Amino acid sequence: MNPLRFGLIRLAVVAVGTLSFSVCVAAPPAVTADTTVSFLNDVEPVLTRFGCSSGGCHGKLAGHNGFRLSLRGYAPEQDYQWLAREAQSRRVNLIDPAASLLLQKGAGTVPHGGGRRLLVDSPGYVVLFNWIRQGLPPIAAEERRPQRLEIQQTAVTLATGEERQLAVTAFYSDGTTRDVTWMSVFKSNDAGLVEVSAEGRITARRAGETAIVAAFDGLVASLVVTVPYPTEVLASAFAERRNFIDTHLFQKLEALRLEPSGPCDDATFLRRSTLDVIGTLPTAEEVRAFLADSRSDKRAIWIDQLLNRPEFADFWALQLADLFQNRRERDHDVRGVKGVRALHAWLRTQMAANRPWNDIARDVLLAQGDTSATPAVGYYVVTVGEQPAERSEVADSVAQAFLGTRIGCARCHNHPLERYTQDDYYHFIGFFSRIVLDRKEPKDGATRLQVGTQHTLNLSRQLQNEQRGLAKLISDNAPADQVEQKRKQVAGIEREIDQNLQSPPRVSQPRTGVALAPRSLDRQTIEIPPGGDPRQQLADWLTAGGREQFAGAMVNRIWRHYFAVGLVEPVDDLRGTNPPSNRPLWDALVAEFAGHNYDFKHLMRLMLNSRAYQLSSATTPANATDTRFYSHYYARRLSAEVLLDGIGQVTGIPESYPGYPFGTRAIQLPGPQVDSYFLSVFGRSDRVTACDCERNNDVTLPQLLHLRNSEALLQKIDDGAGRLAKFVAETPDDNALIDQLFLTALGRHPRAEELARVLTAFGPQANRKEAAADLFWALLNTKEFAFNH
Amino acid sequence: MFDLTFHPGGVHPSPTLRRRDALRVGGLSAFGLSAAALLRAKTTRAADAPAPRAKSVLLVYLGGGLSHHDSFDLKPDASAEVRGQYRPISSNVAGLDVGELLPRMAQTMDKVCLVRSGAHNNDHHETATNWVMAGRFGSAFGDWPALGAVAAHELGFSGELPPYVAIPRNPSFTWELGRSAFLGGRYESFKAGDPNDANFRVRDLSLPGAIAxxxxxxxxxxxxxxxxxxxxxxxxxxxxxxxxxxxxxxxxxxxGKAREAFAIDQEPAERRDRFGRRRSFRHSTRSCLSSTRDSPHWSLTCTNAV
Structure with missing residues (x-):
């Protein structure tokens, strides 16, 4: 070793380290030659911070160019082996640490595919250097571990262009704290809004609000950064508040200096609410009646009426059927269309009765028995399928559907953005380790879900055989010793089944081989009584005491349904590092839903009656760029089913679906297997996973081509039995005819300038029927028709 | 010509000489082309003219179809269970044999860049198909955008034609594969339908009926x-x-340009015949796509033998 060189390292680090305490900037800690380097607490975080163990480099499953690390250090014992021992320890040089391949590669002094990650003598380099120099100290049995991470501020408000340095502190199990800013990895949830440098310096780029996430040693912390809009808005713009939703929502707009749009007019409200609540367009008669109604509370009355319409149950059964992935299986469908229909019918009944969400969730989670008697077993037929439950996707689906969280990453490695570890995943899937599907082709009877394992299922089949054999021996008057022997066999199998069921449920973690007991995602160990079905404890945990994640996951979906954008986005990605855009509103809604017995209609009524919901979709120059804080109603394309039903309703020629009675609406279809180009091209959910992204609301070219040119649509317009033919025949006056078409398609009267331009098409020479058909076509091709606005 | 190197880590377009080129060229050196010559050829081209740039890519995806060891990668020396029933024939490239069922293909192999080494070890239809479509391993549900969607995202429309076209549609077993994933619905393929259908017309591309x-x-x-x-x-x-x-x-x-691009019936009969009369291969309606001025940046044509 070169003594001069080492002296320099010490000097540089100590000097910077002192600075860090006085001004609280991102600064390396005082790593001196005397501090013992901890592989767990120092080396691993350095390898993560500088990207060595990232998924694109050595952290991927196969490693890179022969060198492998666990992704972001989730398996430190393995990493130690690979770094210190593998390949005859060629990666470290104890005699001359600076000559270690690890340091030479990392510093880019020898060719390295990943380039230079660490400057020679930089703090990260020094950590690795000292670890080698100290003889590769291994992982000790009782090391302090960080338990909590904190970004010093809880919220920050910045002006556009302003910068700030963040400081990250780790709190350790032994009560010590440590400034880990320089070892943390930073990420902005919206980098266009607030940028964050690798060193933790944030820069506000444009107005809005987002969170910055810091990750260190398996822990994460987040910080909300608010960048208010530049122009002051009059306080009166936020004054009118109808319920707590408005209180919180307008407070946020006020803090951001984001001007709300004005209220929407009655016709817009009627169309908007009807589409949102029951997935149906208002009829021309409903529009006329509503506009003529002079009661001041007519909107609230209409909302109540909508919530009690039969279409409400149809439309919300569709939402739940998406959530519970109600579809036929991929390969060997044991449930068939009948089972899909049965689950759909069951869901519709629940929504018609306004059953509380926690009750519905429990019924689905705890379903057992056969698919015909308990249609909710279908949820397991789809999510478990042909695999043993603990190796299926059921845990991922349950977490996403019921808790709005994605744990799939943790199946193979620790979740990169959440605290979920691989252990957490296998603990969680343990709740499903005592269910087994006795799958049968429909002709052989209904598939059953029973408590047990594949092994006990096989044993019980064997038991049935033996019992039949015993009965036969008895009825054949076989010799007593034969009967006795058979009896013993039967008793033996019964005992074995019982022993299996009584043993505590465990799932083997594939990486460590450790058998893990069921444990909730918040790491509560839960007692499973011997012989019990652990799902019972999961359901209890899930629905106990207004659990935020359970209530919040549904609140967020309903909110997104009515307000187009979830308080958390993506709507099913709830995690500490992805905070809601309005925390007080979130807390209040979650408490309200849980406190009112998970009553769907109660929650919806609150949302629908708020001033926020009834804002205009028209933007003002000041709020046009807002897509997150509800300064205006966000216009969005109608979903596939609603749009197709709308065309059927408006033209008077409903779509027909093979195998379903005439007049069946798209929102009433039980599953996605019904063939329909329209529904596919407009992005209905295939229900393959529990992900909300299965439903695609994008606007695409084939959709527009279809709306313009589809023969089916034109035939509906021209059909002699359709509404257009009737309108033309019954309405001799052109103005009245045009008015009727506007009311029918767009739910409003034509504006004066529209009427003037349209009337030119109805000249004296024009074929009136064709002119009306062309107008109808045009109305059905407007954005106003295709959007809820 | 372009090279694709396909391995479990992904597909990389080859900007410079890669190991594979060196090996292949090294293997051919007995026939007079050395690695040095190839390098020289590459640099000469770079100096004289811009490298030719592909205008459009046609991906013929024979899912579960033609097997490699019956077509372009025969194993004549392998044991009977492995080598299959067809014999190799020589092509117009010395040392490069193809299957005996491809006699005319054999005469054009000098225009073909043949990659025999692409392989994966996945036995799940959806996972493997999405992997091949995207060049990147992910879940069965298509975590990564298919290359056609990437082309659509990067290049935009090609004249009036959508950039990513699938004929007749994307591969699918139950759900659609080869999708645009996180790039979003704007970059999904445009499904042209099956040109072999009687009275084939691309859906919604023409005005229905006679309309003034x-x-x-x-x-x-x-x-x-x-x-x-x-x-x-x-x-x-x-x-x-x-x-x-x-x-x-x-x-x-x-x-009408888009309509013309798909008008297979406008092609002379003999040209259509050259694409074969067997239904599965007529899917490869290259003629109908490349004969017009506009062609999509990325066309995916697939047959599923499942």
Whole structure:
């Protein structure tokens, strides 16, 4: 070793380290030659911070160019082996640490595919250097571990262009704290809004609000950064508040200096609410009646009426059927269309009765028995399928559907953005380790879900055989010793089944081989009584005491349904590092839903009656760029089913679906297997996973081509039995005819300038029927028709 | 010519000489082409003219179809269970044999860059197909955009033709594969339908029935008169996309170029015959796509033998 060189390292680090305490900037800690380097607490975080163990480099499953690390250090014992021992320890040089391949590669002094990650003598380099120099100290049995991470501020408000340095502190199990800013990895949830440098310096780029996430040693912390809009808005713009939703929502707009749009007019409200609540367009008669109604509370009355319409149950059964992935299986469908229909019918009944969400969730989670008697077993037929439950996707689906969280990453490695570890995943899937599907082709009877394992299922089949054999021996008057022997066999199998069921449920973690007991995602160990079905404890945990994640996951979906954008986005990605855009509103809604017995209609009524919901979709120059804080109603394309039903309703020629009675609406279809180009091209959910992204609301070219040119649509317009033919025949006056078409398609009267331009098409020479058909076509091709606005 | 190196880590376009080139060229050196010569060829080209740039890519995806050891990668020396029933024939490239069922293909192999080493070890239909389509390993549900969607994202429309076209549609076993994933619905393939169907027409590309031009114009002017929603709403991505596609849809139908691009029946009979009469291979309707001025940046044509 070169003594001069080492002296320099010490000097540089100590000097910077002192600075860090006085001004609280991102600064390396005082790593001196005397501090013992901890592989767990120092080396691993350095390898993560500088990207060595990232998924694109050595952290991927196969490693890179022969060198492998666990992704972001989730398996430190393995990493130690690979770094210190593998390949005859060629990666470290104890005699001359600076000559270690690890340091030479990392510093880019020898060719390295990943380039230079660490400057020679930089703090990260020094950590690795000292670890080698100290003889590769291994992982000790009782090391302090960080338990909590904190970004010093809880919220920050910045002006556009302003910068700030963040400081990250780790709190350790032994009560010590440590400034880990320089070892943390930073990420902005919206980098266009607030940028964050690798060193933790944030820069506000444009107005809005987002969170910055810091990750260190398996822990994460987040910080909300608010960048208010530049122009002051009059306080009166936020004054009118109808319920707590408005209180919180307008407070946020006020803090951001984001001007709300004005209220929407009655016709817009009627169309908007009807589409949102029951997935149906208002009829021309409903529009006329509503506009003529002079009661001041007519909107609230209409909302109540909508919530009690039969279409409400149809439309919300569709939402739940998406959530519970109600579809036929991929390969060997044991449930068939009948089972899909049965689950759909069951869901519709629940929504018609306004059953509380926690009750519905429990019924689905705890379903057992056969698919015909308990249609909710279908949820397991789809999510478990042909695999043993603990190796299926059921845990991922349950977490996403019921808790709005994605744990799939943790199946193979620790979740990169959440605290979920691989252990957490296998603990969680343990709740499903005592269910087994006795799958049968429909002709052989209904598939059953029973408590047990594949092994006990096989044993019980064997038991049935033996019992039949015993009965036969008895009825054949076989010799007593034969009967006795058979009896013993039967008793033996019964005992074995019982022993299996009584043993505590465990799932083997594939990486460590450790058998893990069921444990909730918040790491509560839960007692499973011997012989019990652990799902019972999961359901209890899930629905106990207004659990935020359970209530919040549904609140967020309903909110997104009515307000187009979830308080958390993506709507099913709830995690500490992805905070809601309005925390007080979130807390209040979650408490309200849980406190009112998970009553769907109660929650919806609150949302629908708020001033926020009834804002205009028209933007003002000041709020046009807002897509997150509800300064205006966000216009969005109608979903596939609603749009197709709308065309059927408006033209008077409903779509027909093979195998379903005439007049069946798209929102009433039980599953996605019904063939329909329209529904596919407009992005209905295939229900393959529990992900909300299965439903695609994008606007695409084939959709527009279809709306313009589809023969089916034109035939509906021209059909002699359709509404257009009737309108033309019954309405001799052109103005009245045009008015009727506007009311029918767009739910409003034509504006004066529209009427003037349209009337030119109805000249004296024009074929009136064709002119009306062309107008109808045009109305059905407007954005106003295709959007809820 | 372009090279694709396919391995479990992904597909990389080859910007420079890679190990594979060196090996292959090294292998051919007995026939007079050395690695040095190839390097020289590459540098000469770079100095003289810009490297030729592919205008469009046609991906013929024979899912569960033609097997490699019956076509381009025979194993004549392997044991009987492995080598299959067909014999190799020599092609117009010395040392490169193909299967005996491809005699005319054999005469064009000098224009082919053959990669025999692409392989994966996945036995799950959806996972493997999405892997091959995207060049990147992910879940069965298509975590990564297919290369056609990437082309659509990077290059945009090709004249009036959508950039990513699938004929007849994307591969699928139960759900659609080869999708645009996180790039979003704008970059999904345009499904052209099956040109082998009697009276094939690409869906919704032509005006239905006989409709007077004056009515077409009237519809458009009526639409302009009543389609005012966007005037009050700024910054809404869906509305912007709707406006853009409304215009594209109108011009696609009016100009007819897109329709012509798919008009397989406009091709001379003998040219169509050259693509074979067997149904599965007629899917490869290269003629109908490349014979017009516009062609999509990425066409995916697939047959599923499942």
């Amino acid at each position: 031009e004056s009515r077409v114009a009237r519809r458009q002017s009526l639409l302009d008169a009543v389609d005012g929603l966007a005037r009050g709403i700024e910054g809404n991505d869906q509305i912007l996309a709707y406006d853009e596609y409304q215009q594209r849809a109108a011009s696609m139908v009016l100009s």
